[in-house]
Amino acid sequence: MQLSQEQVRQFRTQGFLILDQLFSAEETEALQEAFRRDALVPGEQRVLESDGGEVRAVYASHVRQPEFAGLIRSPRVLDPVRQLLGGEAYIYQFKINAKPPFSGAGWSWHQDFAAWQMADGLEQPKLVNVGVFLDEVNEFNGPVIFCPGSHRDGLVKKTPAGGPAASEQHVDPEDIALTPADMTGLVDRHGLVSAKGAAGTVVLFDPEIVHGSAPNMAPYPRRLLIVTYNDVTNVPHPAVPRPEYVVGRDTAPLRTTDQEILPVMEVMA
Ligand code: HL5
Ligand code: SIN
Ligand code: MN
Numbered sequence: 001m002q003l004s005q006e007q008v009r010q011f012r013t014q015g016f017l018i019l020d021q022l023f024s025a026e027e028t029e030a031l032q033e034a035f036r037r038d039a040l041v042p043g044e045q046r047v048l049e050s051d052g053g054e055v056r057a058v059y060a061s062h063v064r065q066p067e068f069a070g071l072i073r074s075p076r077v078l079d080p081v082r083q084l085l086g087g088e089a090y091i092y093q094f095k096i097n098a099k100p101p102f103s104g105a106g107w108s109w110h111q112d113f114a115a116w117q118m119a120d121g122l123e124q125p126k127l128v129n130v131g132v133f134l135d136e137v138n139e140f141n142g143p144v145i146f147c148p149g150s151h152r153d154g155l156v157k158k159t160p161a162g163g164p165a166a167s168e169q170h171v172d173p174e175d176i177a178l179t180p181a182d183m184t185g186l187v188d189r190h191g192l193v194s195a196k197g198a199a200g201t202v203v204l205f206d207p208e209i210v211h212g213s214a215p216n217m218a219p220y221p222r223r224l225l226i227v228t229y230n231d232v233t234n235v236p237h238p239a240v241p242r243p244e245y246v247v248g249r250d251t252a253p254l255r256t257t258d259q260e261i262l263p264v265m266e267v268m269a
Contacts, residue, residue, distance in 0.1 A: 001079045011084060015151035015209035016195065022076055023132065023200035027261045032134050034067035035096055035223060045245040047169050054100045059170065060245040062094045062227075066263075071132070072227055073257040080204065081128045081229045088253035092116075092127060092230035093246060095170075096134070098223055099142050104216035106142060108177035112228070113207040114155050115171040120247055121238045125151075126231035131195070131203040134223035141222035142213045143194040144203070147186050151208035156182050170246050178210065186210055229254075 003011070011017040023031070038061040039046065045059040062068040071077065072091055081089050098104065112129065116122040137143045156178055166172035178186070190210075195203045205211070207228070216222050235251050 001075050002083055003080045008084065011204060011206070014146075014148045014193075016146050016148070016203055016205040018195060018197060019080075019202040019204070021198050021200045022202040023261070025200065028134060028200040030067050030261050031071065031132070031225065032223065034065040035061065035098075035134060035225075038065050038068075038096075039098065043245075044169055044243060047167060049103065049105055050166070054103050055098045056105065057095050057097045057170070059093070059095050060248075061096060062091065067261050068094065068225075070257060070260045071225075073254060074260045075256040077130050077202070077227070078229075078254060078256050081130065084128050084204070085126060085229070085231045087126075088232045089128075089229040090232055090251045090254055091227065091248040093226075093228040093248065096223060096225045098221065099213075099216045100221050101216060101219050104142060104222060106214045107144075107212050108173040109183055109210060109212035110173035110176050110178060111151075111155055111157075111208050111210055114157055114176045115173075116207070116236070117155070117158070118160060118176070119171050119238070119242060120236040122230075122234065122236040124231075124234050125207045126234040127207040128229050129205045129207060130227045130229065131205065132225040132227070133197060133199050133201045133203075134225055135221055136199050137196050137201070137222055137224070138218075139194070139196065140216075140218040141220060142216040143196050143222075144211055144213050144224070145192050145194045146205065147183075147190045147210035148193050149190045150186055150210040151206040153186075155208065156186070156210070173212065183210075
């Protein structure tokens with residue numbers, strides 16, 4: 001599966017591209033079920049909201065749940081990623097941001113590559129993020145908001161905000177948050193667009209695009225899965241490596257599979 005030239009052009013100029021309902025309702029339900037299972041697994045990979053209540057994010061579900069192992073190798077995802085990178089890809093990071101009903105907090109304005117350069121010594125922004133909507137995303141449940149075209153300005157901030165980290169488990173965008181002064185200029189130049197759509201929709205986005213999201217005000221969740229693929233020639237050189245759940249160590253080129261998300265049904269005799 002390849003993107004059209006127009007889709008590639010959109011990704012390069014806007015910094016994101018929406019692929020409406022790339023996954024079917026049945027596939028999305030299987031992914032939801034796999035996440036329900038995975039969110040129960042105790043461990044460092046599970047990040048709670050700051051009040052200690054609900055699950056804020058879960059990392060590396062692709063190493064525990066077969067549905068996610070299939071998803072990351074799906075030609076519908078991996079082919080466009082390799083097309084955009086112009087090379088082979090491996091999994092840098094896999095996370096699901098849960099944003100539960102009413103209580104899911106927002107994510108501060110940030111650029112992903114700032115975190116990965118600072119925390120992991122990653123040299124080049126040769127990555128592609130693939131966001132998969134596990135629920136419908138609308139104006140009520142805290143869509144990701146992009147500052148379109150902002151990726152072409154490069155990194156706005158190259159040092160952490162200072163002060164105690166919001167989380168010991170990962171870099172919370174709060175720790176690299178852009179200031180109101182940064183955002184005023186960016187929004188003047190580029191405006192803002194939110195990524196909305198039915199469950200099963202995919203949004204590809206650039207590691208340098210400025211983005212963030214508001215809390216979930218709705219009585220339903222906004223579970224957003226984000227797979228970050230890195231170019232195999234761009235492996236990080238960290239002073240101190242972060243845990244494997246947050247930065248993948250298997251840098252071998254990922255191959256597509258025809259065993260995607262749903263189990264292949266056994267044919268009854
Ligand atoms: N939580 C990620 C990490 O690598 C960084 C953020 O949205 C990605 C900024 O720890
Ligand atoms: C992120 O950038 O990882 C958070 C975006 C979101 O889940 O709204
Ligand atoms: Mn981000």
